[in-house]
Amino acid sequence: MSAPQWVTPVDPDAVAGTAEALFRSTFGGAADGVWTAPGRVNLIGEHVDYAGGLVLPFALPYVTVVAVRVRNDGILHAVSTHTGESWHGPLDDVAPGHPAGWAAYVAGVVWALRRSGHLTAGTGFDVAVHSTVPVGSGLSSSAALECAFALAVADLAGLPTDDSGRRQLITASILAENEIAGASTGGMDQSVAMLARPGHALLLDCRGGATRHVPLDFDAAGARLVVIDTNAPHRLVDGQYGNRRATVEKACADLGVATLRDVADVDAAVAALSSPAAQRVRHVLGEIRRVREVADLLDRGRITDIGDALNRSHASLRDDYEVSSVELDSAVEAALEAGAWGARMTGGGFGGSAIALVPADRIDAVVENVARRADTAGLPVPQFLHAEPSGSAHRL
Structure with missing residues (x-):
């Protein structure tokens, strides 16, 4: 390798x-x-x-x-x-x-x-x-x-x-x-x-x-966020993304709400729908809760504690929303195995990238294990990007 x-x-x-x-x-x-x-x-x-x-x-x-x-x-x-x-x-x-x-x-x-x-x-x-x-x-x-x-x-x-x-x-x-x-x-x-x-x-x-x-200061927490580009094909216009969106919109109509944010009783909403709509709605409502949880932890400077929410997010995207891929799952599993606090796919899914929240002193081990796992499984060679929170569009 x-x-x-x-x-x-x-x-x-x-x-x-x-x-x-x-x-x-x-x-x-x-x-x-x-x-x-x-x-x-x-x-x-x-x-x-x-x-x-x-x-x-x-x-x-x-x-x-x-x-x-x-x-x-x-x-x-x-x-x-x-x-x-x-x-x-x-x-x-x-x-x-x-x-x-x-x-x-x-x-x-x-x-x-x-x-x-x-x-x-x-x-x-x-x-x-x-x-x-x-x-x-x-x-x-x-x-x-x-x-x-x-x-x-x-x-x-x-x-x-x-x-x-x-x-x-x-x-x-x-x-x-x-x-x-x-x-x-x-x-x-x-x-x-x-x-x-x-x-x-x-x-x-x-x-x-x-x-x-x-606030998102990885250096102060002794942490790094690594983006893992799996180099697997990433397509949002082949119908899969649109299919998920259409399912959510129909679920809103069936539940009589403008958006899923208007759902008051999560369990009742999921129970009222058949599969796969029930799974999709369970992911969306659970993910919104996880965003609130992570934002609260970041407000309190607890970056290293958000790993569990990242892991739960990936499991939900993989199992309930069904938008992960073998390449993304491999990257997430390998990162966690090598010591990442948390990891998940990011973006629309069906290929693309994952992220891993990593102790600064474990970054080489995590990256090497992700690359090794991909090589062993015959998957595309991943590449790694530095995730440093940066500024917005501007004139140079």
Whole structure:
């Protein structure tokens, strides 16, 4: 087995330089500016954002950068270092499913801002994209792209970018992902990309949009949070994510509530539903309780005590929500075996990433055991990322 593969954060100025170089080589001349937004990891609160639940994500030191220049012909021309592909076309033609692929997340933002009356029809953009957020890892590379570009558009169009303005950009980014890209995700990813604060997690109430910054100082606790990218395929648009969301929405209708947050008697609600809806609802309601539990522990500085809640979250996602995978289960089990306080899958599931809360002096042992277990089982080679609570989207 080769040495574990760490993905080291890249200095934002270096990331910006790559985007600017691509811009110049593609479009000639300089961009009007460069903007960045982070990927994210969710500490706890999975598959509850679209159920009106509570989530507790934080921004990562892995970012997407966009170099952008305004044009006055209503055309979008977007290029990316990731695929080497570009998209060029009239923004008037943007519609659900068009354009396809990564360009949908860029074009969709303009479509949403035009639909809400925040952007005039004649405005177009040249865009060059470079990212250090691993694509397909469940760390929200799509929201990082949406939010970096949304902030760029807002700055260039003179739209407000204070807290209220950022919340409007969050709404536009969610619409882009739901309506144009066709991914039925909730609003957690966009919210943390726009509102994150260094050294904190973001407690987001997805029912009303209220937020609170919760202190998260791993160094003070002698702890580390490791992100384990399993390198297993991670797909949110193949029907599985949408199926879970549809089941939750139907359960709400059957129970006569607007969201599952409105359920007063958990046991009665679960008993009133048949499988698999009963299992899905049990996960959502239990996960919301676990988010409250973890936030309370963090408020009291008890980071090392949240491990049990992380473990229970994974078991629920694996057994009741059925969104884990052999790669995710392997990573979680290996981390715990090597001394992690807690571990769980994170993100939408069906592949992607796991997290492990680890004593600082056990990090090498945990990482090596996760890699060894994957190698022995013939699973994809995982890679490991540093999870340091970072800041939100901004202009560089």
